Amino acid sequence: MKATRKITLVVLAVLLLAVGVCFAGCGKDEGTLVVGTNAAFEPFEFKDTNSPSGYGGIDMEMAQLIADELGLKLKIEDMEFTTLLGAMASGKCDIVIAGMSIKPERLENADFSTPYYKANQMIVVKADSTIASSADLKDKKVGVQSGTTGADSADALAADTANYGTLTVEKYRKGADAIMALKSGNIDAVVIDEEVAKKFIQNNDGLKDAGTLDTNEEYCIAVKKGDTEMLDKINGVLDKIMNDGRLDAIIEKYIPAE
Numbered sequence: 001m002k003a004t005r006k007i008t009l010v011v012l013a014v015l016l017l018a019v020g021v022c023f024a025g026c027g028k029d030e031g032t033l034v035v036g037t038n039a040a041f042e043p044f045e046f047k048d049t050n051s052p053s054g055y056g057g058i059d060m061e062m063a064q065l066i067a068d069e070l071g072l073k074l075k076i077e078d079m080e081f082t083t084l085l086g087a088m089a090s091g092k093c094d095i096v097i098a099g100m101s102i103k104p105e106r107l108e109n110a111d112f113s114t115p116y117y118k119a120n121q122m123i124v125v126k127a128d129s130t131i132a133s134s135a136d137l138k139d140k141k142v143g144v145q146s147g148t149t150g151a152d153s154a155d156a157l158a159a160d161t162a163n164y165g166t167l168t169v170e171k172y173r174k175g176a177d178a179i180m181a182l183k184s185g186n187i188d189a190v191v192i193d194e195e196v197a198k199k200f201i202q203n204n205d206g207l208k209d210a211g212t213l214d215t216n217e218e219y220c221i222a223v224k225k226g227d228t229e230m231l232d233k234i235n236g237v238l239d240k241i242m243n244d245g246r247l248d249a250i251i252e253k254y255i256p257a258e
């Protein structure tokens, strides 16, 4: 064999090896969709040891569908709700699916997909409470999860002193902490997203609802600000699964029509 041919073969072999290593290693990150969530928001996201991913709920099943449609593996990053958009901006996750309502302040830090679910706030009280509607929250102590639209709604009521007197808002790190405070009598009511409120009422003794605050919110998937490529991909899949009934089927599984 001539020396030049030998060199060509060696170069080829090295190139092939490099390509092989790249397929094994480099593909890993690009092949995964990292979804940020806060898995304390049943029926949208919660820890579920029976599920292969370790998480259950509408958003988590939708996340799996999106990953499948995009030919990617799914990885869930569970974190505090208030840290989600910052974490995405700093690259800890690619998108956020967390029952997150679109609102102007959030649009400054992220882009939002087509809405996939409509929601209102619900008032949760103890079963023996005389509070029957938002009007009865006058002078009361209302608990919320800080950094949420439920907190915004309660703050808006508190600012309306003509109708709500000395209504005060207590902020908790988690919805479940607000519910605990309600059960132990530290507060008079909790304002939280309707379907999540219903789950808390279902899963805890001695609670009932006292009606809704019709905030007409829209849950959207958040993507990095300016990442139009990702936004287009997500909207493409949402469009598909909203039209072929797959999203409705997931919602119906967790929120059966009454």
Ligand code: GLN
Pocket: 038, 041, 081, 098, 099, 100, 101, 102, 145, 147, 148, 149, 150, 193, 217
């Ligand atoms: N929908 C509410 C919001 O966007 C609550 C979301 C949540 O706590 N996961 O603020």
